[in-house]
Amino acid sequence: MIIIKDLSKSYDNLIVHQRLNVKIKENQITSLLGPSGCGKTTLLRILAGLEPFDSGEIIGVQGKKIAYLFQEDRLMPWLTAEENIAYVLKSKYMKEQVEEKIDSIFELIQLQGYKNYGIDKLSGGMKRRIALGRALAYDGELLLLDEPFKGLDDALKESLYEGVKAYFAQKPCTVINVTHDKKEAEYLGEYIYLDSKSLIKA
Amino acid sequence: MKPSIIINKLRQFIIFSIWLFIWQLGHFLVGNELLIPSPLSTLIRLAEMLQTIDFYRQVAATFYRVFVGVMVSLVVGGISALLSYKIRFIDELFKPMVTFMKTTPVMAIIILALLWFKSGQVPIFVCFLMVYPIIYTNVLTGLRQLDQSLIELNKVFEVKPVLQIKECYWPQLIPYLKAALQLAIGIGWKVVIAAEVLAVPYYAMGYELLDAKIYLETSEVFAWVIAIIILSQCCEAMVNRMLNRKEATYDYHKGSI
Numbered sequence: 001m002i003i004i005k006d007l008s009k010s011y012d013n014l015i016v017h018q019r020l021n022v023k024i025k026e027n028q029i030t031s032l033l034g035p036s037g038c039g040k041t042t043l044l045r046i047l048a049g050l051e052p053f054d055s056g057e058i059i060g061v062q063g064k065k066i067a068y069l070f071q072e073d074r075l076m077p078w079l080t081a082e083e084n085i086a087y088v089l090k091s092k093y094m095k096e097q098v099e100e101k102i103d104s105i106f107e108l109i110q111l112q113g114y115k116n117y118g119i120d121k122l123s124g125g126m127k128r129r130i131a132l133g134r135a136l137a138y139d140g141e142l143l144l145l146d147e148p149f150k151g152l153d154d155a156l157k158e159s160l161y162e163g164v165k166a167y168f169a170q171k172p173c174t175v176i177n178v179t180h181d182k183k184e185a186e187y188l189g190e191y192i193y194l195d196s197k198s199l200i201k202a
Numbered sequence: 203m204k205p206s207i208i209i210n211k212l213r214q215f216i217i218f219s220i221w222l223f224i225w226q227l228g229h230f231l232v233g234n235e236l237l238i239p240s241p242l243s244t245l246i247r248l249a250e251m252l253q254t255i256d257f258y259r260q261v262a263a264t265f266y267r268v269f270v271g272v273m274v275s276l277v278v279g280g281i282s283a284l285l286s287y288k289i290r291f292i293d294e295l296f297k298p299m300v301t302f303m304k305t306t307p308v309m310a311i312i313i314l315a316l317l318w319f320k321s322g323q324v325p326i327f328v329c330f331l332m333v334y335p336i337i338y339t340n341v342l343t344g345l346r347q348l349d350q351s352l353i354e355l356n357k358v359f360e361v362k363p364v365l366q367i368k369e370c371y372w373p374q375l376i377p378y379l380k381a382a383l384q385l386a387i388g389i390g391w392k393v394v395i396a397a398e399v400l401a402v403p404y405y406a407m408g409y410e411l412l413d414a415k416i417y418l419e420t421s422e423v424f425a426w427v428i429a430i431i432i433l434s435q436c437c438e439a440m441v442n443r444m445l446n447r448k449e450a451t452y453d454y455h456k457g458s459i
Contacts, residue, residue: 048358068358074351078373087369088359138359 007056031185034194067140082115239421248425263405271329279337287345325397344378391434
């Protein structure tokens with residue numbers, strides 16, 4: 001269980017979270033829903049250790065291998081699609097394992113024919129899928145997804161939901177998924193509704 | 203050969219011919235071989251020089267000084283820029299030194315270096331002092347322009363430092379390093395020759411330049427200048443080719459839709 005206890009975070013005069021309390025179950029997908037600016041991304045950044053917080057406690061994250069799909073794709077244009085995914089894997093896995101993971105992940109994101117393409121030659125949706133593939137292939141114990149299906153058409157989204165769900169059924173891990181889409185949240189698993197500065201529903 | 207390449211070569215030839223014509227015209231108008239020798243007499247003198255072993259000794263000695271000066275600047279400049287990027291105190295500590303190096307007249311540095319070093323070492327030291335600020339400033343600018351979002355990516359995914367440098371930071375730094383080296387090589391040759399003229403080491407193109415001037419061998423002075431320009435351009439072209447190849451390995455345009 002990941003427990004966020006009395007977490008407060010503010011930027012100068014802007015209060016993002018005030019005594020936020022959330023419990024996230026292990027080995028399942030939990031979506032964070034809420035209006036823009038309610039601090040969903042900030043919460044993910046705090047969990048990833050990229051953002052300090054003012055007060056409170058986070059239990060169950062320390063020492064976990066974290067994979068993160070950022071709100072932006074954060075792909076390197078001088079590397080190919082395949083190299084971008086391999087880049088985060090090389091430090092953790094042997095060469096054969098990296099190749100194996102890349103093959104299966106390209107199948108999952110349905111971009112098998114685009115491994116050797118330069119990033120700037122891919123469409124926005126394709127880039128998003130590469131970034132998603134990178135986060136999935138890393139096999140983190142905690143996976144943070146910030147709007148993973150942003151910019152994808154409905155048909156592709158639905159087929160990816162299936163793929164991602166099947167992937168997690170095979171390799172269970174704790175997933176925190178930030179989204180604006182209630183349908184997506186409901187389909188993928190449990191969800192938590194975050195309102196400005198406080199937790200409304202869990 | 204593609205028509206665009208032929209047109210380009212033709213344009214270069216025309217530009218070269220125009221400058222050669224201006225030189226010849228200058229020689230014709232002045233009418234004194236001692237002040238402005240003709241292109242032909244300069245070429246003849248250069249051809250004579252090329253047939254002596256001493257010419258290659260002077261070239262090798264000067265090239266060695268430029269090479270050592272630029273390489274030391276590259277290593278020291280790169281390391282100190284990295285330290286300045288990481289440690290604010292070092293950055294502030296180096297600021298006045300770099301400003302001093304950038305603004306002090308080269309002649310003042312040569313005169314001081316003459317007091318401190320042997321004649322053969324003076325050009326290397328002067329080259330270092332002139333080139334170091336260029337490398338330092340460019341590398342530091344490049345480091346400060348590194349994509350912060352990728353630094354976060356490396357942190358979260360715990361990417362090994364060697365891999366970070368090789369695949370993430372190095373490709374972002376190459377354009378800055380290329381610009382720095384292009385400037386550094388040109389300036390390196392200029393200051394090494396200037397220091398050689400004043401320090402008069404045993405083997406040196408600068409010394410030969412001075413010698414030719416003393417004996418009023420103006421065509422020889424011109425021939426040495428041409429040799430220096432050609433050598434400097436060759437060095438720059440070599441470094442450009444090397445870095446372009448490196449850049450090509452990080453080609454942005456692999457495949458296309």
